[in-house]
Amino acid sequence: MTASSREDDWAASMRAAMAGxxxxxxxxxxxVAPHVRAVARARCRDVDAAGEVEDIxxxxxxxxxxxxxxxxxxxxxxxxxxxxxxxxxxxxLRRRGHRISIPIEDVMDTLHVEDKGDGLLARDIDTxxxxxxxxxxxxxxSISLDGSSIRETAQRLRMTEGAVRVALHRALxxxxxxxxxxxxxx
Amino acid sequence: xxxxxxxxVLARDSSPPWRFRPVLLAAIxxxxxxxxxxxxxxxxFRPDIAEALGSGRFLFKFVVTITxxxxxxxxxxxxxxxxxxxRRRGLLLAIAPALLAGAALLELAAIPQSQWGRSLVGHNxxxxxxxxxxxxxxxxxCFLAALRxxxxxxxxxxxxxAGLAASGxxxxxxxxxxxxxxxxxxxxxxxxxxxLVVLAGYVIGRKLLRW
Numbered sequence: 001m002t003a004s005s006r007e008d009d010w011a012a013s014m015r016a017a018m019a020g021x022x023x024x025x026x027x028x029x030x031x032v033a034p035h036v037r038a039v040a041r042a043r044c045r046d047v048d049a050a051g052e053v054e055d056i057x058x059x060x061x062x063x064x065x066x067x068x069x070x071x072x073x074x075x076x077x078x079x080x081x082x083x084x085x086x087x088x089x090x091x092x093l094r095r096r097g098h099r100i101s102i103p104i105e106d107v108m109d110t111l112h113v114e115d116k117g118d119g120l121l122a123r124d125i126d127t128x129x130x131x132x133x134x135x136x137x138x139x140x141x142s143i144s145l146d147g148s149s150i151r152e153t154a155q156r157l158r159m160t161e162g163a164v165r166v167a168l169h170r171a172l173x174x175x176x177x178x179x180x181x182x183x184x185x186x
Numbered sequence: 187x188x189x190x191x192x193x194x195v196l197a198r199d200s201s202p203p204w205r206f207r208p209v210l211l212a213a214i215x216x217x218x219x220x221x222x223x224x225x226x227x228x229x230x231f232r233p234d235i236a237e238a239l240g241s242g243r244f245l246f247k248f249v250v251t252i253t254x255x256x257x258x259x260x261x262x263x264x265x266x267x268x269x270x271x272x273r274r275r276g277l278l279l280a281i282a283p284a285l286l287a288g289a290a291l292l293e294l295a296a297i298p299q300s301q302w303g304r305s306l307v308g309h310n311x312x313x314x315x316x317x318x319x320x321x322x323x324x325x326x327x328c329f330l331a332a333l334r335x336x337x338x339x340x341x342x343x344x345x346x347x348a349g350l351a352a353s354g355x356x357x358x359x360x361x362x363x364x365x366x367x368x369x370x371x372x373x374x375x376x377x378x379x380x381x382l383v384v385l386a387g388y389v390i391g392r393k394l395l396r397w
Contacts, residue, residue, distance in 0.1 A: 022200055072207065122189065
């Protein structure tokens, strides 16, 4: 697939997602992840931080999710994904004490590469999850462990679906804030 | 957690995202309302407003301040997106200072040298330095709150430009109260007041606008 037709696909999925199509949004994230991983792996190789790749991928995906309202549908989506990826990469690598500059052109180039990944586990997110309030943590675990729907989660936790939706949204925002504050501490 | 599972979690969050552009538009409206409320409640027009409306120097102040408000607001819109730079809009930001510098040169040619000093010092400098930042507090808060919904690649810069936009709105109201109309006065004191707000925006932005 060429870079531009892939970006067209991403933009189309994202537009559908903005209109409420959760399936399109899921496939957008699935399709973006390997490209973010390729960028992260290339950069981590430079600074000898290969163990961080999947942590970075997850933080970028969470940021893309929380900041998707900043993509202007009249503009190309590739540079937007690249900009978020670059910004987060710099954050994470600085957190690890690496002072680096990352030209956005390099990110754009590597973003065309796909890296399906092998072990897709990351640890950072579990550390962050452990710091969430109990109901938020339970909801995220319930969905992530066995892919429960909102309705199944609501039944299992004896909550209304609306309450689960609100708590899930807050949980993801809280995760974003936890990543940020961990970036500031060191 | 596996990345695939995280993706499942993210896709289950169906709450519609806040779009930065509409949020910024609302913030601009809020800025104007906030500054207007303070202006009409506590400051008001200068007593000779009817005569002033016939003066080119008085009206030109608004050309400069409104230009600043509009160009800086556009720049905030660009800076709020992660991929947005200010390369082209950065040039737009030069329009207001260029207009003001041009007017100041004309003023130097128009009035005798003996009046330069008096026009520059004016009689309202202290009000200018306090009222513009005061009127800018509400607008700056609105712009910074809107930028929280954005993802500025450079939080400090975005905060500083938000300060510029807030100053433009504040100065537009203040100019209707201030009876110093000489471009020499405007070019001296308005930028000092503006820089105070820009500095505040920069400092707050660096802390508040990280994402």
